[in-house]
Amino acid sequence: MSVAKIEFNHQQTASLGFRLNLLKSNPYQDYDAFYHEVEGLVSEMTELSEHIVQQLNELHYLQQPVVLFKNVPIDDALPIFDFHDPVAAKHKLKKTFVAEGILCFIGILMKSYPFGFASINDGDLFHDVYLKDALRDSASQKSMVSIGFHYDMGFFKVRPDFANLLCLRNPSCNKVSTSFALDQAILDGLTEQEKARLSRTAFRTKTEVLALKGERTSAYMPAHPVYYPQRAAKLSFFEGRTEAIEPEEQAILDKLAELIHLHKQRFYFEPGDLLCINNNLCIHGREVIEITDLEAHKTRWLLKTYNSNDETLFEDNKGHFVSAE
Ligand SMILES: [Fe+2]
Numbered sequence: 001m002s003v004a005k006i007e008f009n010h011q012q013t014a015s016l017g018f019r020l021n022l023l024k025s026n027p028y029q030d031y032d033a034f035y036h037e038v039e040g041l042v043s044e045m046t047e048l049s050e051h052i053v054q055q056l057n058e059l060h061y062l063q064q065p066v067v068l069f070k071n072v073p074i075d076d077a078l079p080i081f082d083f084h085d086p087v088a089a090k091h092k093l094k095k096t097f098v099a100e101g102i103l104c105f106i107g108i109l110m111k112s113y114p115f116g117f118a119s120i121n122d123g124d125l126f127h128d129v130y131l132k133d134a135l136r137d138s139a140s141q142k143s144m145v146s147i148g149f150h151y152d153m154g155f156f157k158v159r160p161d162f163a164n165l166l167c168l169r170n171p172s173c174n175k176v177s178t179s180f181a182l183d184q185a186i187l188d189g190l191t192e193q194e195k196a197r198l199s200r201t202a203f204r205t206k207t208e209v210l211a212l213k214g215e216r217t218s219a220y221m222p223a224h225p226v227y228y229p230q231r232a233a234k235l236s237f238f239e240g241r242t243e244a245i246e247p248e249e250q251a252i253l254d255k256l257a258e259l260i261h262l263h264k265q266r267f268y269f270e271p272g273d274l275l276c277i278n279n280n281l282c283i284h285g286r287e288v289i290e291i292t293d294l295e296a297h298k299t300r301w302l303l304k305t306y307n308s309n310d311e312t313l314f315e316d317n318k319g320h321f322v323s324a325e
Pocket of ligand 1: 150152163
């Protein structure tokens with residue numbers, strides 16, 4: 001599996017960065033105003049926008065479900081947050097919104113728009129992959145440990161079409177990989193009989209660790225299939241959290257996990273890398289391979305949006321928010 005690459009040159013990075021620095025709206029206070037400002041910028045910067053769209057049009061998403069935008073502009077000032085409540089610290093300390101702007105800008109060009117879940121992370125549209133002490137060892141974006149392979153919001157009614165990750169800080173002394181594997185390669189390694197077994201409602205998944213309003217009442221999501229042959233998003237699975245209800249299906253699930261690791265590709269973020277991962281066509285996870293500087297690892301920072309290709313979603317859900325249930 002190859003990653004499609006679209007690289008900004010110095011002039012493009014500088015000119016777009018300059019314009020994004022001038023954005024007046026605060027996306028955390030008035031997202032609609034911020035979004036409209038970025039929309040205006042897409043129209044104004046016609047040459048750059050058309051150049052990117054032209055490159056996007058040449059991609060074959062089925063074979064290349066991960067797109068890397070290289071050298072995109074990011075903020076000059078990247079504050080360090082406290083680990084007790086990094087999101088509150090961000091709201092207080094982050095004064096420019098270049099990173100948020102580039103995530104919106106590329107989303108508009110890809111026709112895949114950021115959206116938030118009203119009941120998760122206080123409806124934040126820009127999620128920080130950043131250490132929060134209370135979640136440091138959990139399978140969550142706020143942890144500092146490996147996370148099993150999964151699909152973002154893979155068990156929710158509205159599953160993002162893309163998970164877009166922008167690197168702001170990732171100390172190169174540590175080896176932390178964002179890894180992914182193509183679903184089709186995994187499915188090709190299974191027999192028809194195994195796929196039929198995976199399509200039964202015979203599996204269950206532990207609830208995810210999320211900053212939800214209100215408590216979850218069950219430790220597990222409702223029972224579900226792992227393989228959906230009729231859907232665009234054919235697999236629903238979270239490594240280490242999805243299990244078979246009956247032991248005979250567990251061996252197939254274990255084989256699925258082995259196939260993921262056989263076909264996985266590792267990716268090491270550098271600041272200014274924006275990785276757009278198709279959440280319907282490939283599975284991803286975080287592998288913490290080697291930490292030589294723990295203090296630096298604690299300040300690793302990716303900014304992330306969940307994106308949908310379905311514009312009608314936003315007609316029914318004012319303000320780019322949907323219900324998580
Ligand atoms: Fe994820």
